[in-house]
Amino acid sequence: MLQNDVFRTMDRQECLRLLAEVPVGRIVYTRxxxxxxxxxNFVLDGDSSVLLRTSAGSDLLRAVDGVVVAFEADSFDAVSHSGxxxxxxxxxxxxxxxAEHERLLRTGPQSWMPIQEDVFIRIEAAMVTGRELTDLRGAV
Amino acid sequence: MLQNDVFRTMDRQECLRLLAEVPVGRIVYTRxxxxxxxxxNFVLDGDSSVLLRTSAGSDLLRAVDGVVVAFEADSFDAVSHSGxxxxxxxxxxxxxxxAEHERLLRTGPQSWMPIQEDVFIRIEAAMVTGRELTDLRGAV
Incomplete structure (x- = not known):
């Protein structure tokens, strides 16, 4: 699953549709x-951004506020080697x-953990890439 | 699930034991x-490193050979909010x-994809950190 040319590339809409199906992703940054x-855990805000909820004093907020990050989600089946x-x-x-903060307190992601002084982090979906690995065993 | 002080920190051995239970992780680097x-997909080589298998011409190999990377694996239950x-x-x-390459061709990870000119990438486990999120809903 490391070879780019055997994956099917997905378009932005398909990527966002799949992202909406999973509750947990991974934020990638530098510390x-x-x-x-x-x-x-996260939610999508329309098709333009990923929203996370954290605490005002969190290490994560300090590390990512104002910088470009990557956010990844996936789903794989270990038996069929697909995903x-x-x-x-x-x-x-x-x-x-x-006003935006107020709206997100009502409609934004609910953290799986207790939060102190809620802060929402928005990741703009400037670039969205995705790929699908299909079960190749039957096709060989 | 963003707040450091409500997770249980795991020691190195517990982290490696959990890593050994999952087939897929995520390599984090700069491109x-x-x-x-x-x-x-990956395997552990004892308790000292993570092994991946890729192609000699892969973008990944060019990007990570000789640099410090992070490698993450996880497992979460969306219903119980634990993992x-x-x-x-x-x-x-x-x-x-x-000789090492020869050994790994026999015993190393099998890629989920066809590989051209197998290359193994070893990530030295210089630092291993992990944390467990337990179901807090019943405890509140």
Whole structure:
């Protein structure tokens, strides 16, 4: 599953449709000059961004506010060796507009964990790429 | 699930035991100065490294050979909001020793995809961190 030319590339709409089906993805960023990755639950805000909910004092917020990050989700079947992965790449930023924050408190993602001073992080879906791995065993 | 202080931190041995239970993880690196992430199937080589199998001409090999990467695997239950995640951080490098390469052709990971000119990438487990999220709903 490492070879680009045997995957089927998916278009943006198909990628977003699959993203909407899973509750957890992984935000990829840099921390202390090292690659870092953290699983987070999320929701899509229309077709333009990924939304996360965290605490105002979190390490994650400090690390990603204002920088370009990647956000990945996938689903694979170990038996059939099939599945898909989607990566959203774009700038992450805390939602600072009060009206927007208020709206997201009602309609945004619910964290799986207790939160102190809710902050929403929006990742703009500047680039959305995805690929599907189909079960090749029968086709060989 | 974003708040560090409500997770249980796992020790290295527990992290490696969980890693051994899943077939797919995600390698996290930098490509064209942007954060990048790619799901890959893998095996552990003892308790010291993660092994991937790819093609000699792959973009992945070019991007990660000789640099520090992160490798993440996780398992979450969306119903109970419980699960775990493990991150291995360390230098990645192609296996160039002929005897070692020969050994891995027999005992190393089998790629889920057809491979051209097999190359093994070893990620040294210089740092292994992990945390477990338990179902808190009943405890509140």
């Amino acid at each position: 202390h000059a090292l690659p870092a990755v953290l699983p987070v 898909w992965s989607v990566v959203v790449t774009g700038p992450a930023s805390a939602v600072t507009d009060p | 064209h100065a942007l954060p990048a992430v790619l799901p890959v 775990w995640s493990v991150v291995v951080t360390g230098p990645a490098s192609a296996v160039t020793d002929p």
